[in-house]
C-alpha cells in the first residue's frame with residue numbers, strides 16, 4: 001500500500017449507521033485489484049476485495065485437524081463475505097462455532113449486524129454455517145438463502161425454521177440494489193447441498209469449499225502467498241474434493257462459462273487471477289495420470305522394509321518416479337496429494353495377527369474416502385508364522401475397483417530370490433504405468 005489517504009465509505013447505508021472509518025488506499029484505480037484495508041487491529045481487519053464486497057472472515061491459526069483425520073499444519077481460515085447494496089446487505093457464509101463474536105465485530109465495522117437482510121449459506125458444514133444461529137438471532141429480519149437441500153440441512157443442523165429460509169435454484173438472483181447475487185447450483189462440493197454465489201456486476205465468485213486451501217495467513221490474496229500455495233491447495237483438493245471428481249469436472253465446466261474476475265473461497269487465499277487455480281483444478285481432475293508410483297508401507301522388523309527398497313529401486317530403474325511412504329511417520333495428506341495423479345500404488349504390510357498392519361488398513365480406509373483416480377496396484381509384505389495380509393489387502397483393493405497386478409508374501413527375512421521377485425513385481429507395475437495413457441474422461 002502506498003500513499004495513505006483518508007476517505008470514508010460512500011455507501012449510504014454505511015453513513016446511515018454513522019461510521020467514519022479511515023482507509024488506507026493504494027494508488028491504483030478502483031477495480032478488483034485494489035486492496036483497501038480498513039485500518040484496525042489485525043484481529044478485526046476487514047478487507048474490501050471488490051467494491052463493497054468485504055472479507056469479514058477469520059483465521060483459525062491453532063486448528064490442527066479437520067474432520068478428525070485431515071492434518072492442518074498451517075491451520076485454516078473461515079472466509080465470510082459481506083456484500084453491501086444500496087438497499088440490502090447480504091452475508092455470504094459465516095464461521096466455525098466459537099468465532100461468531102469476531103465475525104459480528106467485523107460486520108459491525110461496515111454495517112450494523114442487525115441490518116443484514118440475507119444470510120447466504122453456500123454450504124451447510126459447520127465450519128461455514130456454524131455461525132448461522134447467532135447471525136439469525138442478531139439480524140432478526142434476515143432470511144437464510146440456500147439450495148432446497150441446504151434449507152433442509154439448515155433445519156436439521158441449526159434449527160432454522162422454514163419461515164426464515166428462502167430456497168434458490170440454479171440461476172436465481174437477488175437484487176441488493178446495484179449489486180446482484182446470482183446463485184449457481186454446484187452440488188457435492190463437498191456435501192450434496194453446495195452452491196456458488198456470484199456477485200454479478202463484479203464477477204466475484206464465492207465458492208465456499210471449492211478452490212479452497214487449509215491455510216491461516218495474514219496474506220489474504222493468493223498472489224501474495226508464494227509458490228507453496230498450490231502444494232497446499234493440492235493436499236486440500238485430494239482430501240476434500242477428489243472424492244467428487246465428476247462433480248468437480250461439472251463445476252469447472254460451469255465456471256468456464258462465466259467471466260470470473262475474482263475467486264473467493266471460504267478457506268484460504270482469494271484468487272485475483274482465477275486462471276491459476278482453475279488450471280490447477282483442471283489438471284488434478286482431468287489431466288493425465290503421471291508416471292509415478294506411490295509405495296505405502298509399514299515394517300516392524302525390517303523385512304517389509306527390505307522388500308520396499310528392492311521395489312523402489314526397480315520402479316526407478318524403469319524411469320518411473322517411485323515415492324515411498326513409511327506410514328509410521330508419513331503425513332497422510334502428502335500421500336493423498338500424490339494419489340491425485342499417481343498412476344499406480346503399491347501397499348507393503350507385514351501380517352499382524354492374520355491381517356494387515358493397522359496403519360495400512362487405515363490407509364485403505366482413507367483411500368475409500370478420497371477415491372483417487374488411480375486404479376492400478378500391487379501388494380507385498382512379510383510374515384512370521386502365517387501370512388494373510390496380502391490376500392486381505394488384495395480383496396480390499398479389488399472391492400474398490402483396483403486391478404491388483406500381483407501379491408508377494410515372504411516368510412521372515414527376504415533372501416536374494418525374494419528380493420528379485422519383489423523387483424520383478426515392481427518392474428511389471430512400472431512397465432504397465434509407462435505403457436498406459438491414462439485419462440479420466
Ligand code: FEO
Pocket residue numbers: 123125127128189190191209267
Ligand atoms: Fe469447509 Fe465442507 O467445509
